[in-house]
Amino acid sequence: MAMPLSQMPAEILREVRARKWLALLLFTVVSFAVLVTGFLWPYKYESQVVIFVDDRNIIRPLMEGSAVTTQINDRTSAAKELLWSRSVVEQVATDPEIFGSDGANTDPVVLENRIAELRANLFVRPRGDSYFSIGYASESPNQAFQVAQRLGQLFIAENNERKRQESRSAYEFIDKQVKGYESQLAEVEERLKNFLSENVDGTEGDANQRMASLRNQIELAELERQEMFTRAQSLEAELNGINPMVSSGGATVDVYQNRINSLQEQLDNLRLRYHDTYPDIVILRQQIEQLQRQRDRAAANADPNRVITTGERSSNPVYQDVRTALAETRAAIQTRDTRIRALRALLNEQILRMERIQGNKTEYAELTRDMEVNKQIYDDLLKRRERARVSMHLDVEGQGLNYRINESAQFPRGASGPKFATFAVGGLFLGLLAPFGLIAGLLQIDPRVRARQQLEETVGLPVLVRLPEVKTPFERRRERRVTSMVIVCVVLVAAVYIAIAVGSMMGVIG
Numbered sequence: 080m081a082m083p084l085s086q087m088p089a090e091i092l093r094e095v096r097a098r099k100w101l102a103l104l105l106f107t108v109v110s111f112a113v114l115v116t117g118f119l120w121p122y123k124y125e126s127q128v129v130i131f132v133d134d135r136n137i138i139r140p141l142m143e144g145s146a147v148t149t150q151i152n153d154r155t156s157a158a159k160e161l162l163w164s165r166s167v168v169e170q171v172a173t174d175p176e177i178f179g180s181d182g183a184n185t186d187p188v189v190l191e192n193r194i195a196e197l198r199a200n201l202f203v204r205p206r207g208d209s210y211f212s213i214g215y216a217s218e219s220p221n222q223a224f225q226v227a228q229r230l231g232q233l234f235i236a237e238n239n240e241r242k243r244q245e246s247r248s249a250y251e252f253i254d255k256q257v258k259g260y261e262s263q264l265a266e267v268e269e270r271l272k273n274f275l276s277e278n279v280d281g282t283e284g285d286a287n288q289r290m291a292s293l294r295n296q297i298e299l300a301e302l303e304r305q306e307m308f309t310r311a312q313s314l315e316a317e318l319n320g321i322n323p324m325v326s327s328g329g330a331t332v333d334v335y336q337n338r339i340n341s342l343q344e345q346l347d348n349l350r351l352r353y354h355d356t357y358p359d360i361v362i363l364r365q366q367i368e369q370l371q372r373q374r375d376r377a378a379a380n381a382d383p384n385r386v387i388t389t390g391e392r393s394s395n396p397v398y399q400d401v402r403t404a405l406a407e408t409r410a411a412i413q414t415r416d417t418r419i420r421a422l423r424a425l426l427n428e429q430i431l432r433m434e435r436i437q438g439n440k441t442e443y444a445e446l447t448r449d450m451e452v453n454k455q456i457y458d459d460l461l462k463r464r465e466r467a468r469v470s471m472h473l474d475v476e477g478q479g480l481n482y483r484i485n486e487s488a489q490f491p492r493g494a495s496g497p498k499f500a501t502f503a504v505g506g507l508f509l510g511l512l513a514p515f516g517l518i519a520g521l522l523q524i525d526p527r528v529r530a531r532q533q534l535e536e537t538v539g540l541p542v543l544v545r546l547p548e549v550k551t552p553f554e555r556r557r558e559r560r561v562t563s564m565v566i567v568c569v570v571l572v573a574a575v576y577i578a579i580a581v582g583s584m585m586g587v588i589g
Contacts, residue, residue: 094518096558099565102514107572110510114580117502126224127214128231129206129486130158155211158234159203161241162213167233168194168201177225201230210485220491228488238482243471250467257464260457267450274446278439286433293426297419304415307408310345310359314405317341321398335374338397342367366400373397503580507573 095102132154161167171177172193173185185193200216213230217223321338346363353360373396 091515091518095514103565103568105514106510109513110506110576113502113506113509123216123218124220124223124491125214125216126227126488126491127212128227128484128488129212130482131485132209155203155205163198167237168197171229224488224490231484235482246471250471253464253467257460260453264453264457271446283436286436290429293422297422300415300419304412307412311408314401318401335370339367339370
C-alpha cells in the first residue's frame, strides 16, 4: 500500500529515529565503500597530438586537372584504421624508449597483450574540419606522453609512405596497361597491314567509285556510238543522192551548194545539243568551209551562160568526201564498239572485285574497329599515365594532401575522469543519503497502514480517532542517550573519513 507523499518525510524521519544504529551502519559502509572505490579507481592520464590536414596549399589550384592529389573521405576513421594496423602498433609495442630495453625482445604472449592494450587505449577524435587529435590514455603519465608522441610521428611517416606507395602503384599499373595496349595496337596494325597487302582490291568506296566511273564512260560511249550511227545513216543517204562522176570541166555549183546545205543542217542539229567545241561540230565546220572554197572555185571557172560544163567525166570530189566521211564514221563506230566492250569487261572485273571486297569487309571492319578502340584507350591511358606521373612526383615532394603536427604531445598534468576528491566528497554525500533513500524505498513496498489517508482510501470509511504513540520517561531518556551516542559515532566516523581522505590527497597515505 503506497504511502502518501505528504506523509513521506515524517515517516522517513520516524523510521530513521527508530533504527539509528542501522542508519549509522549504512552511513559508515556506503561512505567508506565509495572512499575505497576512490582508492582503487584506475586513474588514467591522457596525452594527445593535434594533426592539421593541409589540403588547401598553393600547389592544388596550379595542378588542377593535371594531377590527382590523394584524398581521404573520413579522415578520422582512416587515421584510426591506420594506427590500428599491426605494423604501426607493433612498432610502438616494441619501442625500447617506451617499454625499456627489453621491448624489442618481448615474449609473444606479452607482446600480444601489449598490442591489445595499446589498441584499447588509443583514440582519435575530430576537432573541426581540418584538425583531429591522436591520443593515448594510460595509468602512467610518462607512458601516455611517450606513446601519444610516437603515434603522431608514426602516423605522419606511415601516411606519407602510403601516399607515395599508392601513387607509385597507380603509375606502375597505368604504365603496365599502356605497354600492354602498345603491343596490342602494334599487333592490330601489323594484321591490318598484312591484310591490305594480301587484299589489294581496295575499299568498298574505291570500288563503287570506279564502277560508277565505268558506267558513266559506258553510257557516254553508247551515246556517242548512237550519234555516230545516226550520222553514218545520214551520210549514207546523202551519198546515195550524189553522182560519183562529174564532167572534166568541173562540178556544178548546185552540187556543192546541196552538199553545203546538208552539212549545215547536220551542224544546226548538233549545235542544239552540244557546244561548239564538240568534235563532230568542229569537223562539220571544216567540211563546210572546204566545200565553200570548192564551190567558189567552180563558180569562178564556170561560163555564166551555161549551167553545166561539158567535157571529160571524172570522179566527183563531193562524192569522195562524203564517202570518206562515211568510212571515218563507220570506223569510229567500230572504235566505240570496241571501247564499250572493253569498258564492260572492266565493269565485270570491278563487280568481281566488289564481291571480293564484300567477302573481306567483315574482317577489315573488325581490324579497323579493334585498331580504333585500342587507339582511343591507348591515348586515354597515355594522358592518365602522365597525370599519375605528376601525382607521384607531388606525393614524393610532399605536396597535395598533407598531414602535419599542429600541436605536439604534452605531458599530462592530471588524470582524466573523476578525481579522488570527487570520490571523497561523494562518499559523505552518498553515506548521508543512503539511510533515507533505503527507508523511502521500503516505505513504498511496505504493506502496513501507516497513515489515516491510506485506510480511508482503501476501506472508504472515515477514521474518527488516531491514537498517538505514548512513551514513558525512561524510554525517552534511553532514546536521548542512544541518539547522543549515534551522533558521537557519526562525528567520529566522519572525522576518520575526512582524515583518511585529506591524508590521501596530501600524499601522506599512499
